Amino acid sequence: MAAEGNSPLAQFEIKTLIPLKMGELDVSFTNSALFMSLTLVLVTLFLVLGMRQRALVPGRWQSMAEISYEFVANLLRDTVGNEGRKYFPFVFTLFMFILFGNMLGMIPYSFTFASHVIVTFAMAMVVFIGVTILGFVKHGLHFFSFFVPPGLSVVLWPLMIPIEIISYLSRPISLSVRLFANLTAGHTMLKVFAGFIISLGVVGGILPLAFVVALTGLELLIAFLQAYVFTILTCFYINDALHLH
Amino acid sequence: MPQLDPTSFPSQLFWLLITFVLLYLIMWKVVIPKIGGILQDRQERIDDDLEKAEMLKKEAEDVREAYEKAVAEGRNKAQETIRAASEKMAAEAASQHDALTEKLKAQTTEAEARITAAKEEALANIRTVATEVTQAAAGKLIGRDISESEAEKAVASILDGERH
Structure with missing residues (x-):
């Protein structure tokens, strides 16, 4: 158990x-549940308190809340168009939930719930x-035409249709593994290099320390980027469902 | 790898469901209407202000036009006045000039008449004096008196001959 505690995967x-x-079923309140709840509370506080003044000319905090809103709103509008407005609450929740969860996970000794597949x-x-x-x-059975690439000769249908169906079915896998793997790999790497600082001592540890600092910056970027990627792919999928091709 | 331990799955899914649905409800019912509302308010306010600015600009444009028109009118009027005044003055000057010319001409004529009269008188005097001189000179030169008419004749022949 002691060895397990020092493993980079212990986090x-x-x-x-x-x-x-x-x-x-075991539905215990775990550290994962704690950070999900913290994310819920933080996102709510960030947005509700930020908007409490409803100022016409926003302050910094209100600006941040508005920027989050407009960022996701523009993302949805650019990919889906105006029909996408209905799905904005879901997409916005998804983005804020993953983003804040990832950012919370960047705090040392915290837990990143999105690192669990x-x-x-x-x-x-x-x-x-x-x-x-x-x-x-939206389209009834016509939705199946989504699996037939437009302008494709009938000869290639037996080849392309299974490929399209497989690629469609693998969407949730790629979507989930991308997020989970990025966070797991990043946090593991951070932990490994942080371990080098201790094992190499005061003089030798400087190099891995510098590396950990740089990696932390990169991980902050990835924390945002993966939330963004998850969100924009969701937007693309919604667009595909609404407009087929 | 703790991620692959299925015993923790039910708990994770359970709490994910609870927190995500709660967050979704809060976003949907509270946060999004709030932010969307203020953004819309702001957009409306900006549009309103822009419209007002456009109106004010147009008003200013109108005022400027009216001002320019008034200035142009004033300028025209002033020029009209100046022209009228200068015309009047020119007419007056011309009439005065004419009157003066008339007067000067009259004076000139009168003076000329006077000069002519004086000249004639002088000429007449010259004849009488010349005749008398001729009589006296002839008496002294040739020892006899010549009649007045003879002297006159002689004078006249010389004077008239000279004159012609």
Whole structure:
């Protein structure tokens, strides 16, 4: 257990804080649940308190809240167009949830819930299933034409249609693994290099320390970038469901 | 790798569901209407201000036009007045000039008449004096008196001959 505690993967361990049972299922309040809740509270406070003055000329905080809103709104409008407005609350929640979760995870000794593939996979599946239902509701059986690339000769259909279907079905996997793997790899690398600082001592540790500082900057960028990528891909999927090609 | 331990999955999914749905509801019902509202208010206010500015600009343009028109009118009027005054003055000067010319001409004529009269008188006097001189000179030169008419004749022949 002691060796496990020093492993670079120890930071991803789920620790039960408050044991809870729901029937047969273990739904304990864990460190992951704690950081999900913290994210919920922080996003809410950031946006609600930022907007409490409703100033016509915004202050800094209100500006940040408005910029978050406009950033996602523009993203959605640029990719989907005006029909995308209906899905804005979901897309905005997704972006803020992942972004704040990732940023919270950058604090030392904290926990990054998006580094668990089950969490990212669940979010990706919600997007995938939601988008598929949206496509069928919008286009009915005509939605299947999505798997036939336009302008393709009939000869190639037997080849292309399975490829299109496979690529469609692999969307939730790529979406979830991209986020999970980026965060896991980044945090593991940080931990590994941080370990070198200790093992190399005061003189030799300077190099890995500098590296960790640089990596932290990179990880902050990745924390934002992965939230952005997840969001924009969701927008693309919504666009595909609404407009097919 | 703790990520692949399925025993923690139910708890993670459960809390993900709770927190995400809660966040979604808060965003949907509270935050987004609030931010969207203020952004719309601002946009409306900006549009309103722009419209007002446009109106004021137009008003200023109108005022400027009116001002320019008034200035042009004033200038025209002033020129009109100047022209009228100068015309009047020119007419007056011309009439005065004419009157003066008339007067001078009259004076000149009168003076000329006087000169002519004086000249004639002088000429007449010369004849009488010349005749008398001729009589006296002839008496002294040839020892006899010549009649007045003879003397006159001689004078006349010389004077008239000279004159012609």
